[in-house]
Amino acid sequence: MEILKNPHYDFLGKSKIFVPLSILLTLASLAYMTFHGIRYGVEFQGGTQVIVRFTSPPQIDRIRSVVDKTARGAVIQTYDDPKKNQVVIRLPGGEQEGAELSVQAQGVLAGLARDYAENPVKEFSTEIVGPTVGQELRKKAVQLTMFGLLFQFVYIWFRFGGAAWGAAATIAVFHDVIITLGLMVLCGYEVTLNVIAALLTLVGYSVNDTIVIFDRVRENLRQRRKEPLDKIINDSVNQTLSRTLISSGTTFLTVLGLYLFGGEVLRGFAFAMVVGIIFGTYSTIYIASPIVVWWQGLRKDRRPAARAAL
């Protein structure tokens, strides 16, 4: 079975539409995140999160009236499959220390046992994060993602012998990360540590995809010395197209499985991967390649110094 046989699409020609579109999407994402604000998970924000499993279906308003006695401003929602009778209670942290938050969480559980005794708590999980830890972690997450991108840039620059390649791959990945993050915020997902892990994985995965194409360009450049760079790049995208689609497709379906069956804890992680893979594949084809052509055009040197470092 074969999906594509010798495809000859004009990908670079379409970049006139897609590059502005991507710039627009990235800016829109950034603007949305700035004005709407990002909802951080408890590990970044500080505060308390209690997941409670009740014996029978819980009544959220009853729980709210109990929780309000201990802490104001709690967010209470059904958690995971409604059949599991689970509720997540999020208490804002403010400037309170970990120990005070811990007392608060105990207060909530004690309150439920006392005032909602007809529906006993079967089990619970708590996550309590002091304010300083959250701030530090948030800083670290941004730093690490940026360093991750920087290292990819340097690695590709070194391996392909030109800053154009590194810049193209890195800009494409940056674009993927920003748009993914924007969509997550739009869909109401919290940014948790798991989501950051997904974004960093995405950095690796998306660059992966780009490298496969760049490798082919490098190979073609060696064999077809007379032809212009844009034609070689366009041919390389076409030659690797079925691979790009199939492996993106298979990875997409595995993370889709994770999104559907992986449970509530991994939902945000899986969502980031699902969206990220779509945009990663798109940006590999429509964003990374035009940047290389454009960059080399600026330098008037139509033959980039792509050489194998091995």
Next chain:
Amino acid sequence: MPPALQNPFVQWLVLTAILAAAAYFGMRPELRLRATLYGSFLIACFLAFWPPYGKDDQPGKIKLGLDLRGGIHLVLQVVTDDALNATVDDAVQTARDQATRKGIVFASAQRIDATSFAVEGVEPARVKDMRDLVRDFFRAPDWDIREPAEGRFLVKMTDGYVRRIKDSTVKEAIKTLERRVNQLGVADPVITEYGGRGDQILVQLPGVTDVEQAKRVIKTTAQLALKIVEDSAPSETALLQGHGGKVPDNMEVVQGAGDTAGQPVFYLARKEAVITGRDLKNARAGVDPQTNGPEIQFTLNPQGAEKFKRETGRSIGRRLAIILDNRVESAPVIQSQISDNGRITGRYTAQEADELAKVLRAGALPATLKYQQELTVGASLGRDSIRAGVTAALMGMAFLAIFMLAYYRLSGLNAIVALTANLVILLGAMAYTGATLTLPGIAGVILTIGVGVDTNVLIFERIREELRNGKTVRAAINNGFERVWITILDTHATALIAAAFLFQFGTGPVKGFAVTLVMGLVANIFASYFVSRFLFEWVLGRRQAATLSI
């Protein structure tokens, strides 16, 4: 049939062995070395992790993270300033005592902040003597002495000394916590330094359900001191009235737990302790024979007993304050000389008495601990997570297997074998290194499956392309593998770079993700490249095949 052969497992084993032998002798001799190497490596990996998760009494070989098996995860901050304060307080006491002994008159000697103290108003005639004394007792490189004005000495800890004290405080706290956690009887706990700041400790207690008890046992500082009482009163001002309104130099005020009627009590006690927690040999919970209430009984080590005997002999009729974490628990009158044992009575429940005895046995913490982060996971919530994660992984694999078979036909089988090998190596490596599998770690396994397929797709597509260009099957396979080698190295290297940054998030679930991702990537190079290539060459055999099922 011999009885041993009736066991289905043995039958299966024999069949496998026969098939393996047939395959081994059927293949080209130059492939046999690789077959043996790869085969034994995969068997070793399989044995390393089998059985992956255990039945009730037998633990599995894959270590599960807290998020999967339930338990407590705490990040504690050691208030290292406590230890610095204590060191400076000691130094002030030394300066004071030594100056008094030498008859040097001075106005005051006080701690300024956590790392420095000042001696002020030294009589002009004795400034030189004081200088010698200070230089003698507070030497470089630990201390830095300055004289900002005549008769004023400013003594400050050097940065190096501060760092050493902080470091040893955290190490001592970890040791104490280890002893305490051992008494809780938790299986494979983790207690280590955490984060880059140098004052945080991570405590992980898998399988523990009574969070509050665990936290009490961990957090109680348990500084025990027995001190002679000079006076007591219901308030601090009343207490100091008889002493000229201020605390005498060698005394201190300690708040009491309250008298029997619940009224507050304040004690004026000698600063110097008769004995401290360090002098204890043992402590256990017992019952007070008079009130039948719970109490803590302790025995002293020989040095402690010596001191205790001397001091109680001297102070019959006076009161002895039993101070735990800066609070007087009780202050009984010394009836007779006591040598090596004593009792702490207070209003405890039996459980409290038991916990206190435990922490006293384990020793005091050198500093207060502050909670920074706390994560508790209920065991059945963890089991839910495992079920969901494993379901997702199996669904992913099943789908990929079907797709690969449909799209690449028999070569798809090759990819499935490679995928299985990949998983076997990954799990084997995890069991062998004792790495922890967390829920994000399961996601890492699923991603590994995805990346593994990616490598196979890269290779298969290249082989197809070579075949289209009119290459023979053997040449197409060789070219396909050789041309993608560099690409595979590059893609794996970049993925590894990204994963390396994930390690920076310290311990916990995300680290588990990074671990499986890194191991999976390395396993994948072996499985999807080398094992897969071997399979192609083996199937190709000696014949000059005209077609390849791809």
